[in-house]
Amino acid sequence: MRSTAVIALPFVLLSAAAQAAPTGAEARMIATVDAEQAKTLKFLETMVNQNSGSRNLDGVRKVRDIVVPEFTALGFTSRWIAMEQTGRAGHLLLTHKGKKGAKKLLLIGHLDTVFEPDSPFQTYVLNGDKATGPGVGDDKGGIAVILSAVRAMQAAGTLKNANIEVFLTGDEEEAGAPIDAARADLVTAAKAADVALDFEGLSREDGEDMGSIARRSSQSWTLTIEAKSGHSSGVWGERAGDGAIYAAAKILNALREELPEPYLTLNVGLIAGGAQAEVAEDNAHVSAQGKTNIIAGKVVARGDLRTLSPQQNRNAMRKMEGIVARPFPGVTSARIAFSEGYPPMAPTDGNKALLAKLNQVNATMGLPAMQPLDPMKRGAGDISFVAEYIDGLVGLGPHSTGDHAPGETVDVPSIWTQAKRAALLMTRLAAEKSAR
Numbered sequence: 001m002r003s004t005a006v007i008a009l010p011f012v013l014l015s016a017a018a019q020a021a022p023t024g025a026e027a028r029m030i031a032t033v034d035a036e037q038a039k040t041l042k043f044l045e046t047m048v049n050q051n052s053g054s055r056n057l058d059g060v061r062k063v064r065d066i067v068v069p070e071f072t073a074l075g076f077t078s079r080w081i082a083m084e085q086t087g088r089a090g091h092l093l094l095t096h097k098g099k100k101g102a103k104k105l106l107l108i109g110h111l112d113t114v115f116e117p118d119s120p121f122q123t124y125v126l127n128g129d130k131a132t133g134p135g136v137g138d139d140k141g142g143i144a145v146i147l148s149a150v151r152a153m154q155a156a157g158t159l160k161n162a163n164i165e166v167f168l169t170g171d172e173e174e175a176g177a178p179i180d181a182a183r184a185d186l187v188t189a190a191k192a193a194d195v196a197l198d199f200e201g202l203s204r205e206d207g208e209d210m211g212s213i214a215r216r217s218s219q220s221w222t223l224t225i226e227a228k229s230g231h232s233s234g235v236w237g238e239r240a241g242d243g244a245i246y247a248a249a250k251i252l253n254a255l256r257e258e259l260p261e262p263y264l265t266l267n268v269g270l271i272a273g274g275a276q277a278e279v280a281e282d283n284a285h286v287s288a289q290g291k292t293n294i295i296a297g298k299v300v301a302r303g304d305l306r307t308l309s310p311q312q313n314r315n316a317m318r319k320m321e322g323i324v325a326r327p328f329p330g331v332t333s334a335r336i337a338f339s340e341g342y343p344p345m346a347p348t349d350g351n352k353a354l355l356a357k358l359n360q361v362n363a364t365m366g367l368p369a370m371q372p373l374d375p376m377k378r379g380a381g382d383i384s385f386v387a388e389y390i391d392g393l394v395g396l397g398p399h400s401t402g403d404h405a406p407g408e409t410v411d412v413p414s415i416w417t418q419a420k421r422a423a424l425l426m427t428r429l430a431a432e433k434s435a436r
Contacts, residue, residue: 019426022364022424025359029152029423030365033416036151039414041126043070043423044144048124055114061088063111063140064170067092070147073164074154079186086176088112091185094119094166095152096159102164103432105116106193106390108186108383109142109397110172114404121406129412137410139399143168145397148419153427158355162430165189172382179340183385190386194434195354197422198383198392201232202399202414204371209417211358212394215349215387216263216306217313219341220382221323222279223251226333229275240295241330245273248299251334254323263308263375264316273299295330305338308375309346310388342380343388347372350391358393361424367417396422 022030033040046065068078076094084089092111113135124133134271135141146166153159167189176182190196201212221357226245234240259266271276274290274299277298286300289339305320307313318339324336335417345351352372373395383392 001273002238007048014123016337019341020364021070023069023412024425024428025158026098026364026424028156028426029158030420032152032155033148033419033423036148037416040144040148040419041131041412043127043147044136044140044415045133046134047126047140047143049122051117051122051134052112053114053119054088054112054171056117057084057089059117060111060170064090064092064168067147067168068094068112068272071150074150074159076164076166083170083176083182086171086178086182088171088174088176088182089172092166092168092170093185093189094168095313096162096164098159098163098430101160101434102161102163103190103194103429103434105429106189106196106386106434107146107166108169108196108198108386109146109166110139110142110169110382112170112322113138113140113174113175119406121408126412128206130409132409133406134408136408137201137398138174138403138408139200139397140200141400141415142397145415145418145422146199148415149422149426152419152423154256155429157425158423158427158430159355162426164426164430165193165435169382171294177340179419183382186382186385192435192436193224194231195429196390196392197396197426198381198394199397199422200381200395201397201403202360202395202418203378203414204399205373205377207407208368209370209399210395211355212373212378214306214308214347214372215342215374215380215384215394216265216308216375217342217344217384219305220339221305221320221336222339223248223299223301223336225251225299225329225331227297227330230330231293232293232295235295236329242328243295243330244299245296245299246275247270247328247334248301249330250328251324254326255320262314263269265310266303266320268301268303270303270434271299271301305340306380308344310344313344342384343393345384345387345393347375348391351393352392352415354393357428358421358425361421361428362394365420366422379399
């Protein structure tokens with residue numbers, strides 16, 4: 001298990017090394033990505049036009065069948081990890097064995113999208129330097145970048161010695177349950193690897209490409225408060241107390257006032273209170289019933305907690321539990337439960353070192369250095385599950401806009417830039433000695 005670096009703010013900005021001309025193999029990789037643009041876009045179009053919403057299990061498997069032949073033609077072996085027991089289709093593991101003792105790279109992406117078969121947004125459309133379609137950026141564009149990069153490596157002769165595992169989950173947008181079972185195989189793959197490279201979308205700020213070395217957690221919580229009920233004429237009295245709604249207001253206000261610190265946020269998304277209150281089985285609906293002349297006997301509230309490190313997450317949960325445990329007039333029971341969620345990916349020294357290596361690639365390509373993205377601007381993702389074990393980078397996929405909504409659009413030239421960056425970075429990392 002890796003030790004997690006203490007959060008250090010502000011980040012030290014990285015500068016690109018002096019530009020060095022690409023080697024012969026690197027120049028060949030760059031040229032191959034450009035020469036195969038039409039081929040890569042056709043692959044992307046085929047994937048996008050096959051619906052693979054997280055709940056469309058057959059659709060996810062069909063995208064798997066589109067992807068597998070492309071990689072096996074390059075010498076990868078494929079293994080399908082069925083996940084029907086979690087309510088999802090499964091995960092695709094593609095493995096390329098290279099030189100013994102060299103670093104093993106874990107590439108992470110996903111086959112599924114947020115767009116289910118009943119969505120009106122179903123079709124790939126190319127219009128100049130932009131393409132729209134469900135998952136065209138998130139994350140079928142990321143898969144296209146991976147394939148373009150490894151094809152370029154093969155053409156340049158650098159793939160043969162590279163130890164690479166491509167792990168494409170089938171439920172990134174809506175993880176199966178229990179989540180520890182849904183991500184167990186990904187964690188196992190990470191424990192055997194040296195570096196994790198995540199091929200979700202490239203972040204940009206003011207037109208500049210950014211490096212992502214951290215992601216905050218995403219963890220749901222449920223607050224349940226029960227209190228003495230009775231006729232409203234007795235409210236605020238010693239016998240009846242204030243009721244559950246007043247207590248909930250005080251608790252939530254205390255959370256808002258006492259929890260804030262850098263990189264921590266807490267949201268209340270649902271709340272209901274009355275004589276009775278319940279959370280629906282789907283955890284997305286709440287209901288309540290009561291009357292104005294009845295002291296509220298129950299409140300339920302749900303929200304999420306986001307943090308930047310495991311320690312910050314543990315501290316926040318303990319603080320929340322302490323606030324909920326305080327005495328409130330009339331309350332007979334108050335409890336807060338935390339669900340499984342996405343852990344944080346802290347900005348470790350190892351992640352910063354990987355970004356420095358990516359910036360060496362940028363220097364070779366004549367591109368500006370990528371500065372670290374503020375973690376507040378990046379949501380949770382699959383790489384978070386492995387961040388505890390290996391160093392990683394996020395955002396090696398193409399740049400896209402409007403993700404998760406009809407009209408999702410990918411910036412096509414960013415596919416080529418990202419594929420070139422990935423090919424050069426993976427070639428350099430794969431030549432290093434494994435620490436395993």
